[in-house]
Amino acid sequence: MTVVAWLVGILFAFAALASVWRIVRGPSILDRMIASDMLLTTLICVLAADMVFGHHTRTLPVIIVLALTAVFGSITVARYVSRQDPS
Template identity: 35%
Template structure:
């Protein structure tokens, strides 16, 4: 790879990382911060990819795969917990509510057969 391409890619990845850090700091919502952290992980993966391509090291490929997997799983997990749930799903069911729901399901099954 030419030095000009490496420098250009490095500058663009650094700019992306700086902009993502400002989004993490400013927010305003938790989902904005989660996306910004995902962009940071992508910038780190990009930097390691450039380093691997420039030096010809293939031993960094497993590290890149692990980083990509951790970034994806982390983003999905955090997004799941940050997402707002409907009001009726926010509480734990009482034993009476569970028994009532079971009775409804059993009644529907008996009607079908």
């Protein structure tokens, strides 16, 4: 089980680093928003994996708040981009 936990941790770390890299290098606001959604999703998955490996549900409210933050952030950026002048 320890090997699986290390493998999952390495994969989550790679996903988080890739999303941070895209946030820094993203040429447009939409690229940065997708990368930040990916980072929040990775964080949610890390917390869920911690719940599975630790046999607890203490972080479930944190997961719900993070998911709501991701949804409202995506909606806000989508509304902002759709209202911009195309020129």
